[in-house]
Amino acid sequence: MDNASLSRKPPQASELAADEIPEAVRDHPYPEAGQSQSKKKGLIWKLLGLAALAFGVSIWLHLNFNLFPATSQAEQTQQNPAPVSSASGSVASPATNPKAGTAPATPDNLLGHLPYPEAPAKDLVGVTPDGSVKLRTSAAAKYQEMANAAAASGIYFAPISGFRSVEDQQHVFFDVKAERRQNASKRAEVSAPPGYSEHHTGYAIDIGDGSAPDTNLSPSFENTQAFKWLEANAVAFSFEMSFSKNNPQGVSYEPWHWRFVGDKQSLETFYKAHSMKK
Numbered sequence: 001m002d003n004a005s006l007s008r009k010p011p012q013a014s015e016l017a018a019d020e021i022p023e024a025v026r027d028h029p030y031p032e033a034g035q036s037q038s039k040k041k042g043l044i045w046k047l048l049g050l051a052a053l054a055f056g057v058s059i060w061l062h063l064n065f066n067l068f069p070a071t072s073q074a075e076q077t078q079q080n081p082a083p084v085s086s087a088s089g090s091v092a093s094p095a096t097n098p099k100a101g102t103a104p105a106t107p108d109n110l111l112g113h114l115p116y117p118e119a120p121a122k123d124l125v126g127v128t129p130d131g132s133v134k135l136r137t138s139a140a141a142k143y144q145e146m147a148n149a150a151a152a153s154g155i156y157f158a159p160i161s162g163f164r165s166v167e168d169q170q171h172v173f174f175d176v177k178a179e180r181r182q183n184a185s186k187r188a189e190v191s192a193p194p195g196y197s198e199h200h201t202g203y204a205i206d207i208g209d210g211s212a213p214d215t216n217l218s219p220s221f222e223n224t225q226a227f228k229w230l231e232a233n234a235v236a237f238s239f240e241m242s243f244s245k246n247n248p249q250g251v252s253y254e255p256w257h258w259r260f261v262g263d264k265q266s267l268e269t270f271y272k273a274h275s276m277k278k
Contacts, residue, residue, distance in 0.1 A: 112250040113192040116269060119202030124163055127205070133162040136202035139260035143205060146237040155229045156210035160217065160256070164199040172197075189252045198242055201269050203260040222255040230258065238262025 109115075124134040127143050135143060147157045164172065173194055177187040184193075191197075198204035208216040209226035221227050234240065238261055243254040261267045 109249070110193055110196050112189075113196035114249075115196055116198060116201045118166055118200045119163055124202055127162060128159050133159040133205070134202070135162045135205060135260070136266075138263050139203045139205075139266065142237045142239070142260060142262055146234065146239060149233065149237075150226070150229050153229065155225050157226055158208035158210040158213065158216070160206040160208050161199065162205045163202045164197065166194045166197075166200055169194040169197045169200060189250070198257075198259055198270075201259075201266075203266045203269060204242065205258055205260075206256050207258060208256060217256055219253055219255060227255050234258060238266075 119136055123136050125137055125140045126132070126134050127140050127147075134140070143159075147159075150157055169192065173187060173191050176191065177184070180187075192199075206217065207226065207230065209221065209224035212221075212224045212226075215221040215224050230239070230241075239258045240261055241255065242257045242259045243249070243251045245253045247253075259266075259270060261270055
């Protein structure tokens with residue numbers, strides 16, 4: 001081999017003819033880079049496949065296990081309307097549903113009057129010398145204090161009616177109603193049906209003015225000195241007027257009718273009357 005041959009450098013890859021470069025090298029000039037891109041593409045497709053699978057599983061769980069977000073109260077009401085009564089076909093409402101617990105209970109009144117228990121005979125004492133007018137022990141004691149305080153001011157009460165039994169009220173309501181040819185609603189404006197009178201609680205009393213007997217059981221009693229004293233002082237003895245003007249129960253104005261609310265039992269007896277709305 002001559003010196004020319006020895007001094008000649010081997011040809012660079014760039015100088016080789018295209019047909020002298022191996023086919024594999026011609027197709028992938030950067031073999032390692034090609035392999036990396038292939039791996040990346042495979043990984044991307046795998047990730048896309050997993051995402052699609054997860055999405056499909058989530059849809060399947062929602063459909064089969066009711067995992068959708070809770071609907072609002074309004075949407076639930078539209079989707080599940082209140083049950084309809086099979087007897088009347090009317091839709092049940094909170095007022096008629098005892099389990100609703102939202103609507104206040106309606107007082108069990110009859111013609112504007114409320115039912116009351118009858119006082120036990122053993123708890124009744126007289127507030128007049130002859131014992132004809134009686135009240136419960138606690139009410140009688142306070143009434144006597146009140147009458148004595150009024151008398152000290154020169155005003156004398158005339159007790160007209162205290163406790164009346166349910167049987168007595170039967171006569172007061174029905175017999176007088178028949179005598180006066182009144183219907184039940186009209187009679188109830190001035191007298192309670194039996195079982196619905198404050199008088200048989202033993203806490204109520206009708207009071208007159210001893211100096212003006214002509215005003216007894218009349219709205220004109222409001223013009224007497226006895227009434228004016230009661231208006232100013234009765235509360236101090238735990239008495240209150242039951243049927244004021246335009247009272248919520250719709251009972252006629254009775255300035256002579258007062259009731260005792262000075263202990264737990266008497267207050268509980270009349271609380272419904274206080275809660276009634278016109």
